[in-house]
Amino acid sequence: MAKLFDTTLRDGEQTPGVSLTPKEKLWIARKVDELGVDVIEAGSAITSKGEREGIRKIADEGLEAEICSYTRVLKSDVDAAHECGVESIHLVAPVSELHLKKKLKKNKSEILDSLDEVIPYAKDYGLNVELGAEDASRADQDFVEKIFNRGASLGADRVCYCDTVGVLNPEKTEQNISKLTENIDIPLSIHCHDDFGFAVSNSINALLSGAEQVHVTVNGLGERAGNASLEEVVISGKELYDIGFNANPELLYETSRLVSRLTGVSVSENKAIVGENAFTHESGxxxxxxxxxxxxxxxxxxxxxxxxxxxxxxxxxxxxxxxxxxxxxxxxxxxxxxxxxxxxxxxxxxxxxxxxxxxxxxxxxxxxKVKKEARAKLEELTVVSGNKVTPTASIKLDYKDQEEITQSGTGTGPVDASIKAVKKAISEIAEIQLEDYKVESITGGTEALVDVSVKLSRKGKIVSARGARTDIIMASVEAMLEGVNKLLMEEENNEGS
Incomplete structure (x- = not known):
């Protein structure tokens, strides 16, 4: 059974524009715990007072998942995490030459020495330690292995291979993870970013190559292009590779919706599993x-x-x-x-x-309504309108499938001309008056469905009718004919009674 390390509340919150309150963090933590993740990285305790408050609330909630705090290889970070009451820390050490020289300005020996000092310090607090190798995918792989083995010898409980900028591909993942799991005696995790779109496939490949735990975020949230998507890892792992997780797939969608609402980050409509179009069909x-x-x-x-x-x-x-x-x-x-x-x-x-x-x-x-009550049916409508042209409409009706009626009308505009043509044609059947005419758009946009409402009268009887088209002229004619048919049908029924 593979394990899920959910970092929605730490790496996911580093999505540009996302900032969660302690209450919102707790809400999400409860949900991902209910979903069945094994570890919740609740944040980075050293970051701020508000961050520590949020982590402490989650740690005090009594959740099933192991509650973890991200830390650098510094005793002060470990102290802050311990004070929040977490069970574990994700202790992250940069390992690539680029990060060592440009960010830390330290050499490999200094990084190894810092582990000697900080890991035992954390273990003395009774904390589980997951040692993360930052930018491992761009580092000397022998040094990554050396870092992990040093961590294991110092009491680290598991290690994490971090593809910090998403440069792994599935082939390299299999090669690197297979070698590491053969030479390390403690469980290995994989932490993938999606800069090249490989986060999920690399995560799955790592599990197939010996990794025991995968880092994920709900909806694939995270810096830049995001992290491996929890829902995609769970479902693709289960359905395509027979990888088991302690997660209830039926809760994936509601978890996704909750995180989307609280973070304000919309889920793409065509996103796998949780996107609105994932199970929506249009094609006939x-x-x-x-x-x-x-x-x-x-x-x-x-x-x-x-x-x-x-x-x-x-x-x-x-x-x-x-x-x-x-x-x-x-x-x-x-x-x-x-x-x-x-x-x-x-x-x-x-x-x-x-x-x-x-x-x-x-x-x-x-x-x-039109089909059930049709006595007069529209056969043809032609409208001419334009600059310096009097709007004119010609109409042909089929009355009771027996008689053709053709008429024309002019007006102040194409709609007015069409309505007058209908009235003239109907006048050959019955005298019907237009009492009221209203138009509204059902939905926004210049090509929205137009709903036309009319009131027609005959011999003191008033009926309401409507027409709906994207064309206001057709909608108006349709509404007129529906009203006419209502009046004609009612008159026929009265004569027959």
């Missing part, structure tokens, strides 16, 4: 396949990771996904109505816009 072919057998286009079931399958609507939408969504809405539509709903969804999608729930609701209500 894909949706149809998933509805028949989810394995056709889903490598894992969404409920395994606390998710639900979703269908989104757009230009790739097919009948199967629309039918599934209508079923969830409790709506029944015949084949003709379903065809019309799909057509209108695609009309919006072709304009580069996603169809929202509100859009679909309006489309469904409009189509079902």
């Amino acid at each position: 072919i894909h949706a149809h396949g998933v509805l028949n057998d989810s394995a056709t286009y889903e490598p894992i079931s969404p409920d395994e990771v606390g998710r639900e399958r979703k269908f989104t609507l757009g230009k790739h939408t097919g009948r199967a996904s629309v039918k599934a969504i209508l079923k969830e809405m409790g709506v029944e539509a015949d084949d003709e109505q379903l065809k019309e709903i799909v057509s209108r969804v695609k009309e919006i999608g072709d304009k580069g816009k996603k169809v929202t729930t509100a859009d679909l609701q309006t489309i469904v209500e409009t189509v079902l």
Whole structure:
């Protein structure tokens, strides 16, 4: 069983713009503990008074996970960690020539000597010590091994190979970790950054090569490109490599959402496992396949990771996904109505816009009413408008599938001309008055679905009707015809009673 060392509250908090309060840190710690991580790196105690308060709250919470503080190879850092009541420290020593010369201005012997002093000091406090080799992937590998063996001889409980700037690749990971685990007698961890996009694959490869623990952050938070993503390591390890973790996958999504809310860092929609699109289908072919057998286009079931399958609507939408969504809405539509709903969804999608729930609701209500109550149907509409051109509309209606009515109208604009053309055409059937006209956008944007509401009257009877299209002219004509059909149908029913 591989172990998870969660550093969301330390390395993850170093994400630019992220700063957590002690209360927020405790909230996250409780959640990742419930998830089942083995170690929680709660922060770096030497950093500030607020940081120590947060670490102390977590250490005092009585969580199942081992609570750890990051420290440098300094007694003062160890003192601060001990005062917070943590069980372990992540004692990090730079090991690459670049870090030794440019950052610490020390040589290799001085680093080894500092371990001789600080590790026993920490052990005297009763602390577990994980010795981290910073920038190990760019260091002399023989020196990394020497550092780890010195740490083990001094009482360190485990060591950590840190790919500090994410330059490892899977092949080099396997080579370096395999050699180290053969020559070191205590457990080895891997700490990977994602600068080249290899953090998860390097982490998995390290576990396959003998590492016993992997450092992760929720949502892959961390400096620069972030750290190895907890959710991706857990699921890819479990599903693709049969690596077991003491973690409940069903809590991954809600943990991700909590961390996203508290840190203010949004999760990319197409992020693996926890992104909003991870189990969302639009394509008609894909949706149809998933509805028949989810394995056709889903490598894992969404409920395994606390998710639900979703269908989104757009230009790739097919009948199967629309039918599934209508079923969830409790709506029944015949084949003709379903065809019309799909057509209108695609009309919006072709304009580069996603169809929202509100859009679909309006489309469904409009189509079902129009189709069920249609006496007068639109066959053709032509509108001419422009600079120095009087707006003119020509319309052709099919009345009761028996009679064609053609009329035209002019107006102050294309909408006005279209409505007047409809009124003239309808006047051949019945005298109907337009009492009120309103228009609103269902969702934002210049290509949003437009909802037109009208009130029509005939012989003292007033009805309300609506039309919904991305085209305001079509929406207006649709609303007029829906109202007309309501009045005509009601008159027919009254005559028959």
